[in-house]
Amino acid sequence: MPAFPREHHRTSRIPPEGVALTRDDRPNPSASAVQKLRLRYAKRGPLRFTSHRDVARAFERALRRARVPMAYSQGFNPHPKVSWIGASPTGVASEAEYVEIQLVEVLEPDELVRVLDAAMPPGLDLLEAVGVPVGTGGEALADRMEASRWRIEIPGVASDTLKAAWEGLVAAEVVEVERLTKHGMRTIDARSAIVTGWVEDDPVVSPSTTQPGPCGILVVVVRQLTPAVRPDDVLSALRVVAALEPPVPAKATRMAQGRLDDSGGLSDPLAPDRAARASACG
Amino acid sequence: MSAESVFPRLEPLLPRVSKPVQYVGGELNSTVKDWDATTVRWALMYPDAYEVGLPNQGVMILYEVLNELPDVLAERTYAVWPDLEALMREHGVPQFTVDAHRPLGAFDLLGVSFSTELGYTNLLTALDLGGIPLHAVDRTDEHPIVIAGGHAAFNPEPIADFVDAAVLGDGEEAVLEITDLVRTWKQEGRPGGRDELLTRLAETGGVYVPKFYDVTFDDAGALNPVTPNRDRVPATVAKRTTMDLDAWPYPKQPLVPLAESVHERMSVEIFRGCTRGCRFCQAGMITRPVRERSIQGIGEMVHRGLEASGFEEVGLLSLSSADHSEIAEVTKGLADRYEGTNTGLSLPSTRVDAFNIDLANELSRNGRRSGLTFAPEGGSERIRRVINKTVSEADLIRTVSAAYANGWRQVKLYFMCGLPTETDDDVLQIAAMAQEVIRAGRKASGRKDIRCTISIGGFVPKPHTPFQWAPQCDPDTVDSRLRKLREAVNSDRGLGRNIGMRYHDGKPSLIEGLLSRGDRRVGRVIERVWREGGRFDGWSEHFSYERWTTAAAAELEPLGVNIGWFTTRERTEDEVLPWDHLDSGLDKGWLWDDWQDALSEQELDDCRWTPCFDCGVCPAMGTDIEIGPTGRKLLPLTPV
Numbered sequence: 001m002p003a004f005p006r007e008h009h010r011t012s013r014i015p016p017e018g019v020a021l022t023r024d025d026r027p028n029p030s031a032s033a034v035q036k037l038r039l040r041y042a043k044r045g046p047l048r049f050t051s052h053r054d055v056a057r058a059f060e061r062a063l064r065r066a067r068v069p070m071a072y073s074q075g076f077n078p079h080p081k082v083s084w085i086g087a088s089p090t091g092v093a094s095e096a097e098y099v100e101i102q103l104v105e106v107l108e109p110d111e112l113v114r115v116l117d118a119a120m121p122p123g124l125d126l127l128e129a130v131g132v133p134v135g136t137g138g139e140a141l142a143d144r145m146e147a148s149r150w151r152i153e154i155p156g157v158a159s160d161t162l163k164a165a166w167e168g169l170v171a172a173e174v175v176e177v178e179r180l181t182k183h184g185m186r187t188i189d190a191r192s193a194i195v196t197g198w199v200e201d202d203p204v205v206s207p208s209t210t211q212p213g214p215c216g217i218l219v220v221v222v223r224q225l226t227p228a229v230r231p232d233d234v235l236s237a238l239r240v241v242a243a244l245e246p247p248v249p250a251k252a253t254r255m256a257q258g259r260l261d262d263s264g265g266l267s268d269p270l271a272p273d274r275a276a277r278a279s280a281c282g
Numbered sequence: 283m284s285a286e287s288v289f290p291r292l293e294p295l296l297p298r299v300s301k302p303v304q305y306v307g308g309e310l311n312s313t314v315k316d317w318d319a320t321t322v323r324w325a326l327m328y329p330d331a332y333e334v335g336l337p338n339q340g341v342m343i344l345y346e347v348l349n350e351l352p353d354v355l356a357e358r359t360y361a362v363w364p365d366l367e368a369l370m371r372e373h374g375v376p377q378f379t380v381d382a383h384r385p386l387g388a389f390d391l392l393g394v395s396f397s398t399e400l401g402y403t404n405l406l407t408a409l410d411l412g413g414i415p416l417h418a419v420d421r422t423d424e425h426p427i428v429i430a431g432g433h434a435a436f437n438p439e440p441i442a443d444f445v446d447a448a449v450l451g452d453g454e455e456a457v458l459e460i461t462d463l464v465r466t467w468k469q470e471g472r473p474g475g476r477d478e479l480l481t482r483l484a485e486t487g488g489v490y491v492p493k494f495y496d497v498t499f500d501d502a503g504a505l506n507p508v509t510p511n512r513d514r515v516p517a518t519v520a521k522r523t524t525m526d527l528d529a530w531p532y533p534k535q536p537l538v539p540l541a542e543s544v545h546e547r548m549s550v551e552i553f554r555g556c557t558r559g560c561r562f563c564q565a566g567m568i569t570r571p572v573r574e575r576s577i578q579g580i581g582e583m584v585h586r587g588l589e590a591s592g593f594e595e596v597g598l599l600s601l602s603s604a605d606h607s608e609i610a611e612v613t614k615g616l617a618d619r620y621e622g623t624n625t626g627l628s629l630p631s632t633r634v635d636a637f638n639i640d641l642a643n644e645l646s647r648n649g650r651r652s653g654l655t656f657a658p659e660g661g662s663e664r665i666r667r668v669i670n671k672t673v674s675e676a677d678l679i680r681t682v683s684a685a686y687a688n689g690w691r692q693v694k695l696y697f698m699c700g701l702p703t704e705t706d707d708d709v710l711q712i713a714a715m716a717q718e719v720i721r722a723g724r725k726a727s728g729r730k731d732i733r734c735t736i737s738i739g740g741f742v743p744k745p746h747t748p749f750q751w752a753p754q755c756d757p758d759t760v761d762s763r764l765r766k767l768r769e770a771v772n773s774d775r776g777l778g779r780n781i782g783m784r785y786h787d788g789k790p791s792l793i794e795g796l797l798s799r800g801d802r803r804v805g806r807v808i809e810r811v812w813r814e815g816g817r818f819d820g821w822s823e824h825f826s827y828e829r830w831t832t833a834a835a836a837e838l839e840p841l842g843v844n845i846g847w848f849t850t851r852e853r854t855e856d857e858v859l860p861w862d863h864l865d866s867g868l869d870k871g872w873l874w875d876d877w878q879d880a881l882s883e884q885e886l887d888d889c890r891w892t893p894c895f896d897c898g899v900c901p902a903m904g905t906d907i908e909i910g911p912t913g914r915k916l917l918p919l920t921p922v
Binding site for chain 2 (some may be wrong): 046047049050051053054057058060062063064065072078091119120122123225236248249
């Protein structure tokens, strides 16, 4: 039974803003990591236009501003120990992005969420954190990310039109779409990655002021394959099978990531860590 | 014009452009104020791409100084790339600020900071997209007052038709005084309209309003003396100088972008001004005298800025950072303070004769050991005497040898090509110097894998420098010398493979020369180039030499002048220069004498350490040199 090692370490408090650390009470960044935290964050509103590199830079700066006692890699050019698990594409919002960090002191996960979220730019919002033991192996978080559920708002397209196009897509066995990659144009099959999906029934008024009128909303669960099939590819597939041409760009949001169950649902990827922690604490 | 956010109209365009994050704002430490709760509203523009403009210290300082006033609002705007420009035109979206996405036309003032003349066409794009008439004379009370600042504003004549006003020198206090005048004028009910406001600004003697000055030419095309054309307007306009930098600790809250920018670090200006007297250097001439920030002022700014930004590198900025009177104490104090925090320190601009290995070791103690960069500027001792960059090759070799011996692997050297009196031989000696650096470095380090990169820029004579009279070297000569230099570098294969060479061809420099020393006639060329698609002229992939030369021929030749008249022609002592009525404090007679000294290869010392050479700035501006040493220490950071 892996024990959550907090009783062996002082739980440090992050100093309030404006309080400088002296050299003596500053955590030693070259110490070895004593805690690993898995975090979920959201990418919202205009900040959906950030690229993964933008997010990574903003996150590392927020760690410094919040004085999180990060562990650093060794060597000539030390880096804070941060591991990214996937990343939604530039232009796509998300409620379910994940990252792992390693610390040289043990922090209460809720405390970390509070302090780090305050240091992050509004729109990159830290949602939850779970501590996991360091160095005991265990299951990698990335292995729990089998599929994503996306919500795609398509202003200017009525639900009925969208529904018809969607039915055409799921009826097909293979739908090849083209995408520009670093290695030039390549063709991928968008259909095989699609697990399930539906068009939301309630009529929704378009949030876009430039495109008043209906706004179709497609929810789609897509398996994470290589190369990844992204919301844009699903939209391309709708164009291929049903000539669906949205008048303005659609807005996509990743709602969840996790392991697939038999009915196309997704399990919370942090749930096993939360359960392990609960049982360790008795 | 309504100040309502254009973001709902902009947002659908963003998925279709490159790097959309640069247009969404939301930078850490940015400010969005309630429009209706403010009286005076500034839009501040850096007329280049966001990634270049965001880290600009000038804009960042003014943005914060203005936003600290409760009834004043300042927002930022940058040049949009052509992909977004096309979509904005198609969908009728105006030029906007990134803070609250308000249209440019809604502001009272548009302040534009020109570090380089190559941003002029981008100003026209922003005005046009913003619905602001390109020509100042066509603007009404409904339009913002367009004010140019930055180093290029020391000769704003080429853009005189497009700006309402220009401010020379330091902006901190100038923007506050302009704000006061605008506030009063608005509160009085805008008496006399736009022209009265401009007259009140001109009356201060510190704001240049081009349309209040008549510019005429004689039959040969030469400029007549420039004179005011109405009462209350002074004959000359003086630059602004902010004294006591410790009283202006800006930026206090550095802007931290989400997008990647050209400077991924926090900057602290450790002093302003430089009196080394390099004759090519406009910055060193127009920012006199030297004003140091104290060691404690620096320590406080670094501390606050790191807290507020989360940056992991601090750049200690100035025109020649190792010349700060307490640079050793500053760097050691900061390296001690941030030991073990992975916080790097850098001195972006250092002279080889002010540099030493102790300094280098302090800089690299907590961060990465990046390359060292020095700027000998000229290849031969002779040309360095001409330009008054009095560093010796022996100093350079000694310093780089020590650097290589202490673990550095890479040294970068900056040079110029096309300097006054330059010959092929002066340029070829750059190769000899680089080879000597490699030889000495191999000996000092005992390794073969060291590198030296030489980077060569074309020289552009600038206003308010001793070289303002000099003939600019033509692009063909520059290109031919660079070709010969490359051959010389490669002539010794054993050394040459450790030497990298970077340069641009001489053509953009000639256009920069036209814009730098041009008069009001050059405005027509800028407008024509812009109408024909000229954008982002500082970027080689967008710059078109042919577009500029064709436009210049069409617009200038009917007036009896041409590009050569403005660039490669040597000017005479009695000639009226387009910026003679704009006072940088430098005595024109002193500049001429210094130009003559250059031609006879006479060096001049630095007035910080030897007596005054009467450049004229301090008495003309009522300023004085402000330097240490203070003898004080960096304050330790105390825990609460």
